[in-house]
Amino acid sequence: MRVERDRFSGLQQVLHWLMAIMVLAMLFIGVSMVSTLKPHFLTLISIHKPLGISILVLAVLRLGVRMALGAPPLPADLPRTQAMAAKLSHVVLYALLIAMPLIGWGMLSAGGYPIVLYGSFHLPEYLPHNDELHSILRTTHTVLAYVFFATILLHVAAALFHALIRRDGVFRAMAGIGPREAVTIGR
Amino acid sequence: MSHDENLARHAALSPFAVAGRLAVIGGVLFISALAFAYAGGWLTPDRLTPTRMVAALSDRGGNPLGHRRNHSKGICFTGVFDANGAASQYSVAPMLVAGCYPVIGRFAIAVGNPDAADIMGRVKSMAVRIVSPDGQEWRSGMNNSPVFVVSNPRDFYELTLAQDIDPATGKPDPRAVKRFFATHPASAPFAEWSQTAPWTASWADQPYNSLDAFRFIGAGGATHLVRWSMEPTLSPTPVPHAALASMGTDFLEHDLVSRLANGTLTWRLVVTFAEPGDPSNDATKAWPSDRKRVDVGTLSVQKAEAEADGPCRDFNYDPTILPTGIAVSDDPLLAARSAAYARSFDLRTAEVADYPYTPRPAADRP
Numbered sequence: 001m002r003v004e005r006d007r008f009s010g011l012q013q014v015l016h017w018l019m020a021i022m023v024l025a026m027l028f029i030g031v032s033m034v035s036t037l038k039p040h041f042l043t044l045i046s047i048h049k050p051l052g053i054s055i056l057v058l059a060v061l062r063l064g065v066r067m068a069l070g071a072p073p074l075p076a077d078l079p080r081t082q083a084m085a086a087k088l089s090h091v092v093l094y095a096l097l098i099a100m101p102l103i104g105w106g107m108l109s110a111g112g113y114p115i116v117l118y119g120s121f122h123l124p125e126y127l128p129h130n131d132e133l134h135s136i137l138r139t140t141h142t143v144l145a146y147v148f149f150a151t152i153l154l155h156v157a158a159a160l161f162h163a164l165i166r167r168d169g170v171f172r173a174m175a176g177i178g179p180r181e182a183v184t185i186g187r
Numbered sequence: 188m189s190h191d192e193n194l195a196r197h198a199a200l201s202p203f204a205v206a207g208r209l210a211v212i213g214g215v216l217f218i219s220a221l222a223f224a225y226a227g228g229w230l231t232p233d234r235l236t237p238t239r240m241v242a243a244l245s246d247r248g249g250n251p252l253g254h255r256r257n258h259s260k261g262i263c264f265t266g267v268f269d270a271n272g273a274a275s276q277y278s279v280a281p282m283l284v285a286g287c288y289p290v291i292g293r294f295a296i297a298v299g300n301p302d303a304a305d306i307m308g309r310v311k312s313m314a315v316r317i318v319s320p321d322g323q324e325w326r327s328g329m330n331n332s333p334v335f336v337v338s339n340p341r342d343f344y345e346l347t348l349a350q351d352i353d354p355a356t357g358k359p360d361p362r363a364v365k366r367f368f369a370t371h372p373a374s375a376p377f378a379e380w381s382q383t384a385p386w387t388a389s390w391a392d393q394p395y396n397s398l399d400a401f402r403f404i405g406a407g408g409a410t411h412l413v414r415w416s417m418e419p420t421l422s423p424t425p426v427p428h429a430a431l432a433s434m435g436t437d438f439l440e441h442d443l444v445s446r447l448a449n450g451t452l453t454w455r456l457v458v459t460f461a462e463p464g465d466p467s468n469d470a471t472k473a474w475p476s477d478r479k480r481v482d483v484g485t486l487s488v489q490k491a492e493a494e495a496d497g498p499c500r501d502f503n504y505d506p507t508i509l510p511t512g513i514a515v516s517d518d519p520l521l522a523a524r525s526a527a528y529a530r531s532f533d534l535r536t537a538e539v540a541d542y543p544y545t546p547r548p549a550a551d552r553p
Contacts, residue, residue: 035228037523135537
């Protein structure tokens with residue numbers, strides 16, 4: 001028997017919850033702005049771009065922290081399929097956190113748009129100005145946004161399942177609430 | 188907590204408690220999905236979305252696939268903007284500092300059919316993209332009418348529907364547009380211009396007006412409500428309307444190319460400053476003619492190129508793409524234009540097969 005850290009580090013928890021708010025805001029802003037002609041369209045899109053790049057920066061930072069610090073192990077009695085689903089969903093979420101801003105940035109590059117973040121500060125185009133490329137990235141950006149939201153719903157469902165039904169410490173590992181005790185894992 | 192304790196805690200939940208908690212989880216997911224669907228407009232089918240607006244614009248005759256869904260017939264141009272520096276005291280925009288800046292632009296007519304006879308376009312337009320050395324852009328789409336036809340996107344949608352092809356006849360209902368103007372008195376100034384302004388057979392002799400209001404922001408942060416116009420340096424040559432129909436499908440394009448073969452065409456960029464009380468949010472209303480007007484530079488149009496392979500083809504002339512020193516006003520048309528232009532751009536960049544680039548012979552390639 002060995003005793004391991006039962007929680008994500010404070011830094012990981014802060015990054016997780018901060019980014020949770022940012023990403024949800026991002027998805028709601030995105031789906032709202034593409035469906036309106038009203039003046040808030042301009043406000044939403046002016047938030048969408050810098051917020052997306054902020055998520056990209058934080059996601060890279062977070063991936064580095066995750067690789068350095070790791071994650072608390074899942075409960076030993078978690079069925080193998082659930083454990084695999086958990087790992088896979090985390091990979092998908094990390095991939096989307098990094099891919100979505102890059103695709104958005106690339107799509108604006110390929111569309112010949114200036115990529116203005118704030119005032120005169122703008123990012124360089126990292127892809128050539130090209131219709132087909134714009135079209136592929138534009139479609140991908142939309143499709144992955146729905147995939148992202150669906151994955152987050154699954155993630156929330158799984159987290160609540162751990163918190164309310166299994167009550168196995170998995171939710172507490174990220175929520176940072178509950179008694180700070182070591183969980184005995186492994187056999 | 189040991190594994191056995193963990194199991195014991197599981198066992199402590201009655202089947203009813205488990206069902207209740209699962210219901211809570213389901214409820215959280217359902218409400219989240221519902222909120223997302225609401226944000227995306229799926230629960231409010233009456234919402235005027237860019238998709239609906241552009242679908243209406245796409246149904247005014249001809250085959251617009253691959254083309255802009257409005258101002259569909261046009262030609263590219265390149266040139267330069269020479270700023271004289273007179274605007275620098277009102278705006279920190281880098282391309283208003285005295286100097287010369289490259290321009291990629293487009294002349295067009297405000298119709299939905301890319302194969303329309305350009306000479307018959309009542310509303311002619313000029314779009315420009317002016318780039319400063321630090322990479323900032325000023326994009327502007329301007330019309331030759333002194334005012335816009337409507338003040339808000341909902342009215343524009345209704346007017347567009349009135350121009351749509353009636354599937355029963357294959358033509359638009361001629362009474363629908365009349366009915367629109369009869370029931371929308373705010374559109375009267377545009378209608379009066381449309382009925383009385385002389386027709387001309389050139390893009391070169393027309394003024395092009397921003398119509399929407401914008402804000403100039405100066406170095407100290409002071410803002411000025413403005414509209415701008417490209418004023419032609421040629422005087423207009425009126426042509427009787429009856430003579431236009433026989434002039435050919437691409438008359439304006441040929442006219443532009445032949446004029447440019449003889450030299451550069453120029454426009455003066457004139458900025459008009461509002462006085463208190465002048466409307467910032469209603470493009471159907473002209474500002475009084477005695478407002479301060481400042482000549483801020485000269486646009487020189489040097490070369491025209493067919494759109495299919497021209498440099499303007501793949502730019503979206505979204506009028507909200509602005510440099511520092513110029514900002515949108517509260518005019519509701521601006522956001523609507525930005526959102527609808529983006530939708531049109533997304534569609535046409537996905538339809539390259541419908542509007543192919545002209546294959547160039549190998550010998551032509553650099």
